Amino acid sequence: MESLTLQPISQINGEVNLPGSKSVSNRALLLAALAQGTTRLTNLLDSDDIRHMLNALKQLGVNYQLSADKTVCEVEGLGSAFNASQALELYLGNAGTAMRPLAAALCLSQGNFVLTGEPRMKERPIGHLVDALRTAGADVTYLENENYPPLAIKGTGLNGGEVEIDGSISSQFLTAFLMAAPMATQDTVIRIKGDLVSKPYIDITLHIMAQFGVTVENRDYQEFFIPAGQTYQSAGDFLVEGDASSASYFLAAAAIKGGEVKVTGIGKKSIQGDVQFAHALEMMGAEIEWGDNYVIARRGELKAVDMDFNHIPDAAMTIAVAALFAEGTTSIRNVYNWRVKETDRLAAMATELRKVGAEVEEGDDYITIVPPTQLQHATIDTYDDHRMAMCFSLVALSDTPVTINDPKCTSKTFPDYFDKLAGLSQSA
Numbered sequence: 001m002e003s004l005t006l007q008p009i010s011q012i013n014g015e016v017n018l019p020g021s022k023s024v025s026n027r028a029l030l031l032a033a034l035a036q037g038t039t040r041l042t043n044l045l046d047s048d049d050i051r052h053m054l055n056a057l058k059q060l061g062v063n064y065q066l067s068a069d070k071t072v073c074e075v076e077g078l079g080s081a082f083n084a085s086q087a088l089e090l091y092l093g094n095a096g097t098a099m100r101p102l103a104a105a106l107c108l109s110q111g112n113f114v115l116t117g118e119p120r121m122k123e124r125p126i127g128h129l130v131d132a133l134r135t136a137g138a139d140v141t142y143l144e145n146e147n148y149p150p151l152a153i154k155g156t157g158l159n160g161g162e163v164e165i166d167g168s169i170s171s172q173f174l175t176a177f178l179m180a181a182p183m184a185t186q187d188t189v190i191r192i193k194g195d196l197v198s199k200p201y202i203d204i205t206l207h208i209m210a211q212f213g214v215t216v217e218n219r220d221y222q223e224f225f226i227p228a229g230q231t232y233q234s235a236g237d238f239l240v241e242g243d244a245s246s247a248s249y250f251l252a253a254a255a256i257k258g259g260e261v262k263v264t265g266i267g268k269k270s271i272q273g274d275v276q277f278a279h280a281l282e283m284m285g286a287e288i289e290w291g292d293n294y295v296i297a298r299r300g301e302l303k304a305v306d307m308d309f310n311h312i313p314d315a316a317m318t319i320a321v322a323a324l325f326a327e328g329t330t331s332i333r334n335v336y337n338w339r340v341k342e343t344d345r346l347a348a349m350a351t352e353l354r355k356v357g358a359e360v361e362e363g364d365d366y367i368t369i370v371p372p373t374q375l376q377h378a379t380i381d382t383y384d385d386h387r388m389a390m391c392f393s394l395v396a397l398s399d400t401p402v403t404i405n406d407p408k409c410t411s412k413t414f415p416d417y418f419d420k421l422a423g424l425s426q427s428a
């Protein structure tokens, strides 16, 4: 297996223009495809998850032109749901932001579809979404295991009506239903069962739906009312914000090591909840400066935090590794759904943090980390999880090297992550 050894980094300094947000890119692509008119997306992310969405849209008969660097995409909207005269199998890798929203959009469409992905995708639950879609009249069959992809969908349109969605495992189920609901035949009322995890991602969804001209009434995240008979309208020129989760590694690097890092493409008006990572870093002692289109982090003497990270589960992984440089015991709480992401992130994080010498307690839905006095050189397994690879690169900010197995797994959301990190780094 390929691996990458990062030598100790003595200084971190500079500026990173962030690649487009994965969450925004895939939502905007799907809505642009459903919308009436042509939408021009700029700063689109070029990564595996987006490639899977683009390939699926092409198979579904959507015309688009992609620039040579794949960051500008002109999508000719259908002005309706999809209509496939031949049965289609869509392969979506391990992209939750493609699998879940497309599952709902295909129930709305006409045709016979199979949605599948890589082995890990077949272990990531989708039952709560399928239950809700079935209530609204969808015909969905599990092809292998109950509650997991692959799915067979006979698309005949969605009825809408009163629907309950369990929001306790993934917010992507609600996102998926919300995006399909305006095109259902009747008005839809979605009621949330259980606690809604990863709530800020719903704000991204609602914001982008509004940019594409549809109306949703949000009744305090407990209930959503979506009037029927709405057609998405082209958002014209649509700029994809920088990826706030990807920003976390660079901001943390500055806070851990010193110097100053400016990330551009996100700022105080960002629609992504993961910008709240900067607040968590501030609570750990970093100095943070916010602009409309940038965030700057400077060194602080980091101290441990004990926080609920349910709202920012992706960026919380960066906190787990920053904890190696913080005084005291860091507790990352209420991240139960780490277990159903690219890997079981609670188990993976505990195992790999121990390899560099940390004392770790892994609970059902939390992890606590006590840093060692001296970090040890270790070979980090990344479990085909882009965030494991990116987080653990930060170990090189100590005076110990770190070896990252399968560094190319960052291609899910950030193919040139290690080049960007090298651009900020000076070796010891």
Ligand SMILES: O=C(O)C1=C[C@@H](OP(=O)(O)O)[C@@H](O)[C@H](O)C1
Pocket: 022, 023, 024, 096, 097, 169, 170, 171, 172, 175, 197, 198, 201, 313, 314, 337
């Ligand atoms: O809607 C989205 O774009 C996402 C929602 C979150 O998932 P969950 O809602 O499953 O926590 C997040 O972890 C994922 O990377 C992207």
Ligand SMILES: C=C(OP(=O)(O)O)C(=O)O
Pocket: 094, 095, 096, 097, 314, 341, 342, 387, 413
């Ligand atoms: C959980 C993630 O991805 P997905 O969109 O596949 O859920 C992630 O990017 O950390």
